[in-house]
Amino acid sequence: MQPFTYAPVADAAGAAARALQGASFIAGGTDMLQLLQEGVAQPAELADINRLPLQGITEDADGAIRIGALTRLQDAADDARLREAFPVVTEALDLTASPMVRHMATVGGNLLQRTRCLYFRDVSTPCNKRLPGSGCSALDGENRHNAILGGSEHCIAVQPSDLPVALISVDAEVQIQHADGAERWVPVEDFHRLPGDTPQIETVLRQGDVILGLRIPAHARGRRSHYVKVRDRASFSWALASAAVALRLDEGGRVTEARIAVGGVATKPWRLPRVEQELLGVRLDRDRARLAAVWAAEGAVTRSGNAFKQPLLQRTVERAIIEAGELA
Numbered sequence: 001m002q003p004f005t006y007a008p009v010a011d012a013a014g015a016a017a018r019a020l021q022g023a024s025f026i027a028g029g030t031d032m033l034q035l036l037q038e039g040v041a042q043p044a045e046l047a048d049i050n051r052l053p054l055q056g057i058t059e060d061a062d063g064a065i066r067i068g069a070l071t072r073l074q075d076a077a078d079d080a081r082l083r084e085a086f087p088v089v090t091e092a093l094d095l096t097a098s099p100m101v102r103h104m105a106t107v108g109g110n111l112l113q114r115t116r117c118l119y120f121r122d123v124s125t126p127c128n129k130r131l132p133g134s135g136c137s138a139l140d141g142e143n144r145h146n147a148i149l150g151g152s153e154h155c156i157a158v159q160p161s162d163l164p165v166a167l168i169s170v171d172a173e174v175q176i177q178h179a180d181g182a183e184r185w186v187p188v189e190d191f192h193r194l195p196g197d198t199p200q201i202e203t204v205l206r207q208g209d210v211i212l213g214l215r216i217p218a219h220a221r222g223r224r225s226h227y228v229k230v231r232d233r234a235s236f237s238w239a240l241a242s243a244a245v246a247l248r249l250d251e252g253g254r255v256t257e258a259r260i261a262v263g264g265v266a267t268k269p270w271r272l273p274r275v276e277q278e279l280l281g282v283r284l285d286r287d288r289a290r291l292a293a294v295w296a297a298e299g300a301v302t303r304s305g306n307a308f309k310q311p312l313l314q315r316t317v318e319r320a321i322i323e324a325g326e327l328a
Helices: 012-020 032-038 073-077 080-085 087-094 107-111 163-169 273-279 286-297 309-324
Strands: 005-008 024-026 045-048 057-059 065-068 173-177 183-187 210-216 224-230 241-249 255-263
Touching (some): 012 045, 057 080, 087 241, 107 163, 163 224, 163 241, 255 273, 255 309, 273 286
Parallel strands (some): 005 045, 024 045
Antiparallel strands (some): 173 210
């Protein structure tokens, strides 16, 4: 681990100023400490943002729920309002890492979690995400956990977080403050970038930006929602495939609204508009769920070690639709 300086900051302006000078942020540190130990992250300075007033969960007058960026994952998972209104979010949190990690990790930090690709974490191997222009070892290497959707010839690393997958299904937005103090809201669906030929640029954040929090709009209330995560072992394991489904059904059982996103299979949390389209206007049953889920793997490009993810993804989405729709 390379030496670095440590600087606590008390407000977003101070954090932005540090970032503009090259500092990296640390809050829960559950990912950053690993990156430091592995030699992947080598910041000259760590700016500790834990003193920023960005913790807690509140409900707006219109029913929208806001989550501060420094809210611990376990606190969000335990929030009764969030669990009642948007169960897909708390289900995803329940399946994230371990209780010990969830008590440390933050909501904002989880959005920024770095990939678990073997070659990104191994500084002795080429990786375009870690060292642009060095090559992508995963293309022809050990790629069982890598992406089948959204990849490029430069990178097929999976974005590993559970939370943003669930947030997409409830139309959540990220609140960002720029270095000049201006703020903007970005849909979680648009927050992460495809790798293209610049895989080292993972999000829409600019240098000096600070994530202030999340907002889940009131119009997403009332959807039947569910999160399914398939992994190698029952706990503390990354998704091989996951699916977040949020549906609104009329009295006749027809789907009037659908939001479906998947994780573990793509270079960013991945929405499935074709599957959503296949469900709209139909009476939901098991056959319809199966037929719609076939489209989950549309555009998939498989490699030597991850071809199994294509049928796994389809079955995961099918199961999530069935369970969200409460089909017997």
